[in-house]
Amino acid sequence: MEATLNIPGKAINDKLLYYLDICARCGACSDACHFYVTTKEPPHAPAYRMELLRRIYRRQYTWSGKIFTKLFKTNGVGSGEFLEEFKKAAFECTGCRRCTVFCPFGIDMGAFVGLMRSMLYRAGRGNEILDMLADTAISKGEMIKELQETFAETIRNLEERLRKETGDPSFKIPVGVKGARILYVALAGEHSIIPAAKIFNKVGENWTLSLFEASNYGYFTGNIEKAKKIAERIVNEAKHLGVKTIVISECGHAYRVFKHLVPTWFSGFNFEVKSIVELVADYVREGKLEVEGKVVEEPITYHDPCQLARNGGVIEEPRMLLKLVAKDYRELTPSGEKNWCCGGGGGLVAIPELYELRMKAGKAKAEQIRRSGARIVATACENCKLQLNDLNRYYNLGLKITGVIDLVAEAI
Numbered sequence: 001m002e003a004t005l006n007i008p009g010k011a012i013n014d015k016l017l018y019y020l021d022i023c024a025r026c027g028a029c030s031d032a033c034h035f036y037v038t039t040k041e042p043p044h045a046p047a048y049r050m051e052l053l054r055r056i057y058r059r060q061y062t063w064s065g066k067i068f069t070k071l072f073k074t075n076g077v078g079s080g081e082f083l084e085e086f087k088k089a090a091f092e093c094t095g096c097r098r099c100t101v102f103c104p105f106g107i108d109m110g111a112f113v114g115l116m117r118s119m120l121y122r123a124g125r126g127n128e129i130l131d132m133l134a135d136t137a138i139s140k141g142e143m144i145k146e147l148q149e150t151f152a153e154t155i156r157n158l159e160e161r162l163r164k165e166t167g168d169p170s171f172k173i174p175v176g177v178k179g180a181r182i183l184y185v186a187l188a189g190e191h192s193i194i195p196a197a198k199i200f201n202k203v204g205e206n207w208t209l210s211l212f213e214a215s216n217y218g219y220f221t222g223n224i225e226k227a228k229k230i231a232e233r234i235v236n237e238a239k240h241l242g243v244k245t246i247v248i249s250e251c252g253h254a255y256r257v258f259k260h261l262v263p264t265w266f267s268g269f270n271f272e273v274k275s276i277v278e279l280v281a282d283y284v285r286e287g288k289l290e291v292e293g294k295v296v297e298e299p300i301t302y303h304d305p306c307q308l309a310r311n312g313g314v315i316e317e318p319r320m321l322l323k324l325v326a327k328d329y330r331e332l333t334p335s336g337e338k339n340w341c342c343g344g345g346g347g348l349v350a351i352p353e354l355y356e357l358r359m360k361a362g363k364a365k366a367e368q369i370r371r372s373g374a375r376i377v378a379t380a381c382e383n384c385k386l387q388l389n390d391l392n393r394y395y396n397l398g399l400k401i402t403g404v405i406d407l408v409a410e411a412i
């Protein structure tokens, strides 16, 4: 089916034009992309993804692209075949920016892919599942008054349970506390509340739990307005409660959205933003939190979530924490900034028809874990955990997948 894809005028800026112009077609990015190295399909090659966008730009904004349509390959733009390639290029990408690290010009493919997704959305060709998940989060936010009571009761029950489990009758999971220092934004489900709550109680932190979930599917859809709506609820909550720091649970894209995008979306945003991993590392450095020792016996490694490490600079903190609790910490090769993406980001873990592709794209990750000899893989992102669990089953790796914070909470 045909569709007209357009680059909105406001997206044309010096950076975009520079990137479109400077690419030397050297191909260094192709070997860095976990999709391209396993599929060898042109729409998975980072430079080709950009070439599709370049054709639209030429057809839309240059006289040469309008006249010499065959020469500049602008004649096929708008065809069903072009649309299929464009969709593949935009949605079969995790936005990991590994290609950017290997590109001699540092061309930001994540920005291109974000623009491509937004163009598809505007043309009515976005991803329905991601869009539905974003809409669900928005309507949940609109019904918050009705949901607040149920949430408070769930948290009271959890608090009661943890008082028994920890033997600490004063154990607290505060909600809606004005003047708290920290607003902790968890994910759906108690698994991302419990370890953080244990650590906060241990150090006597003045914290409060957000009513909202950290994940932001609007960011994946390419519809920035939806992404803003989802984030705005947390910004308003932080303002209302007067907190100083917004702490994001182990979730890579939520961290990226809050750390790098939200401050540019809302005026007067003057909160510090931290990942829970950074905060817990601070507690250790400041001597506020002590672990009981190296409680993890089996060999363990760390998978760097792309949005936290490569795109967020959080590389040392999780390693410092894991080395405190583990007897045999092993590094993956490569790791940190050059770590292989697991293949689950960019919203891909939520799209069932991409399962086989995800498994293929995660092969490099599975192989580097196997080479390390680790039996446990810790990471600090929910999407990575889901993908690593799938890879574990698919490649029969026999691993345990866990969070960094979970291990610290077990060791205090």
Ligand code: SF4
Residues within 6 Å of the ligand: 032, 033, 034, 035, 044, 045, 046, 049, 092, 093, 094, 095, 096, 097, 098, 099, 100, 109, 110, 113, 341
């Ligand atoms: S951002 Fe990641 S997934 Fe997307 S093209 Fe680059 S290396 Fe591939």
Ligand code: SF4
Residues within 6 Å of the ligand: 022, 023, 024, 025, 026, 027, 028, 029, 030, 046, 047, 102, 103, 104, 105, 106, 107
């Ligand atoms: S590495 Fe950079 S310059 Fe080379 S083809 Fe890829 S995007 Fe273009």
